[in-house]
Amino acid sequence: MATLVLDNGACTAKIGYSHEAVSIIPNCQFRSKTSRLKTFTANQIDEIKDPSGLFFILPFQKGYLVNWDVQRKVWDHLFGKEMFKVDFSDTSIIITEPYFNFSSIQESMTEILFEEYQFQSVLRINAGSLSAHHYFSSQPSELCCLLVDSGFSFTHIAPYCRSKKMKEGIRRVNVGGKLLTNHLKEIISYRQLHVMDETHVINQVKEDVCYVSQHFYKDMKVSQMKGEENTVVRDYVLPDFSSIRKGFCKPPDEMVFSGKYKTGEQILRLANERFAVPEMLFHPSDIGLQETGIPEAIVDSIQSLPEEMQAHFYQNVVLTGGNTLFSGFRERLEAELRSLAPAHLPVSVLQPQNPISYSWEGGKLLAHSPDYDELIVTRDDYEENGHFICEEKFDM
């Protein structure tokens, strides 16, 4: 029997069979200004010739699955003949859900997977549990790990002791990739060019030019300087979707510091925006969100756990999720944690090769592990006991 692993994120779905590689596909639908009547699903975004002013229809709200109509359309597309050609009578599925998922969402999910799609078995699990499984199978000597999962909707800090999730230590910081993109959109629109409609383009800008500063106020000073002394400022060439398909940064030697470019492209000049935006992850209070940043939340989480475990958690901080890809993220987090943690405890922050698909890879490993059959709920179980058996087995 084939096993399909689906890390169902709010922005992208990480999907693939357990014997194949992962595909990262947008988990949403789009409408474009140019082809008004059509709705594009998931990876059909590549068919859109002019993705300016792209309209997003997301199945998730604040990280929780609420719009099942959209989600089913995306799944229909993913499972269907254009993508994964799932043979439901011979496939089991591993699917992820957020921490503290609501019971009504869980019920709907198992119902849809078993009754609409007719999967043979389902394993519903937190993405973090898959990441933890991945970490412990690559580091068998470690006892504990602390996952930092910074995704599209929010950032979760989740401690695991072996395969056990320490629920009392889970912390959520309501800062994710969506908030960062929207904030960047807002400040660019206010300061230079109206881009409020261009979520898709500005998200790319964010991924291309933003970084996490190691010395925040020093970088602030540098970005205020004039001319070539200002090593922070970058000129970003916006795509026009005819000759420039994808935006890019002007190479520093081609930058014009005074006056205009003669080439006539549309340029965004980004200085303090480059590092002030990802700074929200470390100081949400900068935009008036009364919450601790990631480093403080980690310390708060670890302090709520038994004392004899604390040293292990500080040594095994693992970063997953797209926001950890900002350059300098790991170094900054390690430095801040070092200054907050008790002096006698060593601190180590690990960033895996691919933090976005790290939990998917964990699911792949889990599908081949001998414990897998113990964890799943089969069709027969579900038909016999209904939702009750899922609640019992998936102990979330």
Added chain:
Amino acid sequence: MVLEKKGSARVEAGQRRVLDEATRQRRLTRQLDALEKDNFQDDPLSSLPPPGPTARLPAFSETEEPEKKKRKTRGDHFKQRFRKNFTTLLEEENLSERAEPNYLSAAAPPSSLPPRHFCCVCGFPSHYTCTTCGGRYCSSRCLCTHRETRCLKWTL
């Protein structure tokens, strides 16, 4: 030009309208909510009637066949169960009464560090507060821009 208009912000304050704490808080909440939005613009399809036979407007006068009716009730049932937004779901869970860790208890607490302040116009560290709305600014030039565009109005 800009510099000529410069006057003391404190002297002027007496004549200006001052927003109270509640209004300031409301503005902040509105700004934070805006950061959660998926789209700023309207759905390009919203001006058109929804496509497909499934989304057709209900025809009240039509006499319905029994089998069709059965399907429809199932659809309604699905809609009721599956069409709930985040806030409704959160309320339904009644989490504040539960003892075990849950969505509400997992929220990160307020920071123990003092808040940092940045100019709401240019983004650099700021030392001054707008007496009218409580926004931050770093120089009289930024204050001018702030008053013209954001302070009591909200033009973008």
